[in-house]
Amino acid sequence: MNTEAGKTALITGASNGIGQELAKLFAKDGYNLVLIGRNDDKLQQLAEGFEQDYGVQTTVIAKDLSRENVAEEVYNEVTGRGLTINVLVNDAAVSTYGKFATDTDWEREKALIHLNVLTLTHMTKLFLKDMVTRNEGKILQLASLVAITPFPLMAVYAATKAYVYNFTQSLNNELKDTNVTVTALLPNATDTNFFREAGAPQLNVEDQLDDPAVVAKDGYDALMSGKLKVIPGGAMNKAYEVMAYTMPQETLAGMMRHYNTPKEESEREKESSSTTSAWALGLGIAAAVVAGVALVTAYNNADALTRARYRYKATKLKYKANSVLDDAKEALVDSWDKVKHNVQNATTTA
Ligand SMILES: NC(=O)c1ccc[n+]([C@@H]2O[C@H](COP(=O)([O-])OP(=O)(O)OC[C@H]3O[C@@H](n4cnc5c(N)ncnc54)[C@H](OP(=O)(O)O)[C@@H]3O)[C@@H](O)[C@H]2O)c1
Numbered sequence: 146m147n148t149e150a151g152k153t154a155l156i157t158g159a160s161n162g163i164g165q166e167l168a169k170l171f172a173k174d175g176y177n178l179v180l181i182g183r184n185d186d187k188l189q190q191l192a193e194g195f196e197q198d199y200g201v202q203t204t205v206i207a208k209d210l211s212r213e214n215v216a217e218e219v220y221n222e223v224t225g226r227g228l229t230i231n232v233l234v235n236d237a238a239v240s241t242y243g244k245f246a247t248d249t250d251w252e253r254e255k256a257l258i259h260l261n262v263l264t265l266t267h268m269t270k271l272f273l274k275d276m277v278t279r280n281e282g283k284i285l286q287l288a289s290l291v292a293i294t295p296f297p298l299m300a301v302y303a304a305t306k307a308y309v310y311n312f313t314q315s316l317n318n319e320l321k322d323t324n325v326t327v328t329a330l331l332p333n334a335t336d337t338n339f340f341r342e343a344g345a346p347q348l349n350v351e352d353q354l355d356d357p358a359v360v361a362k363d364g365y366d367a368l369m370s371g372k373l374k375v376i377p378g379g380a381m382n383k384a385y386e387v388m389a390y391t392m393p394q395e396t397l398a399g400m401m402r403h404y405n406t407p408k409e410e411s412e413r414e415k416e417s418s419s420t421t422s423a424w425a426l427g428l429g430i431a432a433a434v435v436a437g438v439a440l441v442t443a444y445n446n447a448d449a450l451t452r453a454r455y456r457y458k459a460t461k462l463k464y465k466a467n468s469v470l471d472d473a474k475e476a477l478v479d480s481w482d483k484v485k486h487n488v489q490n491a492t493t494t495a
Contacts, residue, residue: 155179155223155230157210157268158237160187162337163287166361167234168195177202179223179230182237183209204228210237211260216267232368233272234285235265235309240302242345254301261305266312269327273316276325284327285368286313290376292331293389295398298405299343310374317373326371330364333382334404349411350404355382 154171158164160182168178172195180188185207192203206222208215223230238261241249269284276282289303292310296303313329320327334340336354355378363377376382389397403411444452 149231150175151177152231153177153179153228154232154234155181155219155272156234156236157181157264158287160184160191162339163332163335163357163361163364164234164236165191166357167236167285167365170361170365171232172199172201175199175201176232177204177228179204179206179228181206181208181210181219183207210264211256213259216264216271219268220271229279230272230275231281232283232285233268233276234287235268236285236287238265238287238302238305240299240339240343242298242340242343244298245300249301257301258305261302262308265309269312269316273325273327277320277323280324282325283368283371284325285364286310286327286329287364288313288329288331288374290331290333290382290385290389291401292329293386294401295394296405297398297402298345302343314373326368328364328368328372329374330360330367331374331376331386332360332364333376333378333385335360345405346407346409348404349406349408351408 149171152175154168154176156164156168156171156178159168159178159180161184164182168180168191171178178192178195178201180192180203182188185205188205188207192205195201195203204223204226206219208219210216210219239257241253241257243249265286269286273282273284276284286309288310289306291299291303292306294303310329310331313327316327332355334350334354335357337357340348340351360377363375367375376386392400
């Protein structure tokens with residue numbers, strides 16, 4: 146469908162993951178593209194494909210966006226070519242992995258802050274000014290669900306995403322009398338190169354990764370309708386938002402730490418103690434409460450047919466809650482058996 150022929154979208158981080166999926170959606174809708182990343186070959190290959198498949202014009206700018214003044218270089222290159230940017234997507238970002246005090250490298254963290262914060266802010270400033278002058282334009286900022294939760298072992302990354310989210314919401318207010326919109330996209334963990342690029346081993350969070358194509362589509366739709374923010378994916382991701390604003394920060398940090406822990410480490414811990422089961426029980430109950438609250442709110446605002454569907458969902462939720470309680474019972478019996486066994490052993494040795 147060629148709905149936006151002649152308009153141009155600039156996408157950073159277009160060579161992979163969510164950015165690549167977003168570029169495809171823009172191309173499908175007839176946007177000309179400016180594709181940015183470090184991997185020139187990959188970007189050229191994608192550009193060729195978009196030109197052939199969708200008949201759009203593409204410009205590739207291969208640059209390391211974590212360098213000093215790089216946003217200005219991009220802006221000068223784009224305007225020098227006579228291009229007007231109607232949509233800016235600030236997608237490129239990286240993380241490090243490990244404990245801030247002892248594991249991670251400061252030079253990588255400095256580059257990360259430069260890319261995720263400084264370049265994003267400067268790109269926004271340069272292109273937003275022109276959009277406001279034209280009184281037309283849209284910006285999509287890649288934040289994350291960890292913008293609203295602590296994320297141990299990726300502490301600096303999470304802090305940069307909190308910046309992006311907060312920055313975006315303030316801009317939205319400043320722009321409310323214009324036709325320019327800024328949308329924050331807050332994905333949950335998504336199936337891209339992100340965790341490997343951060344240097345993380347296989348993590349618990351990778352058991353439940355979202356599809357980058359779905360994340361991009363939800364972000365794209367929200368951007369097009371000028372929403373302030375969007376949490377892509379299913380109801381569980383929306384429930385995380387409620388949890389983020391209602392759970393005590395310390396509990397939330399513990400939960401997020403578990404997600405960001407290497408799978409191998411968790412497997413070992415599971416074998417030696419029942420703490421993970423108890424923790425998982427807490428999360429299960431919290432999720433059930435959040436889902437219950439969401440269901441009641443939706444039920445109260447629904448028509449008769451939808452209410453019947455919600456009653457069905459509520460029954461399923463009840464079964465889930467029962468199964469969580471069964472797990473709890475098993476976990477308790479299991480740890481009681483372990484304690485009994487240890488006491489018996491201790492008595493025999495004494
Ligand atoms: N995956 C997740 O779980 C997740 C969850 C929430 C939010 N997000 C956010 O979604 C966005 C996209 O991440 P992704 O998951 O799609 O990761 P990804 O697959 O690793 O893609 C990252 C993109 O950023 C580009 N990039 C990285 N460093 C760069 C640099 N110094 N200069 C220029 N470009 C650079 C990469 O291109 P080159 O390699 O060609 O430079 C790549 O195209 C990020 O803002 C991330 O924070 C991701």
